[in-house]
Amino acid sequence: MFTRRGKSTEGWALIGFGVLAFLFSVIALSGGFGPVPxxxxxxxxxxxxIPVGIAAIVVGIVGLRRDDRRAGD
Structure with a gap:
């Protein structure tokens, strides 16, 4: 999908999405956007x-670790 010199940036993209989804949910549930419908x-x-954000962060970290292991071989 996204590439850097010899590495993939999919892990970073997933981590970024997970953080945004998590923060949106925390702000929405705390009433930052008004009452939650x-x-x-x-x-x-x-x-x-929150669960989707946490899952995306975990999958992104696993993807980064896999890229590091492949680059080391």
């Missing part, structure tokens, strides 16, 4: 952003 897209994003 119980239905609709905004409510779904607010409630699912």
């Amino acid at each position: 119980d239905d609709g897209r905004a409510g779904t994003l607010a409630y699912l952003g």
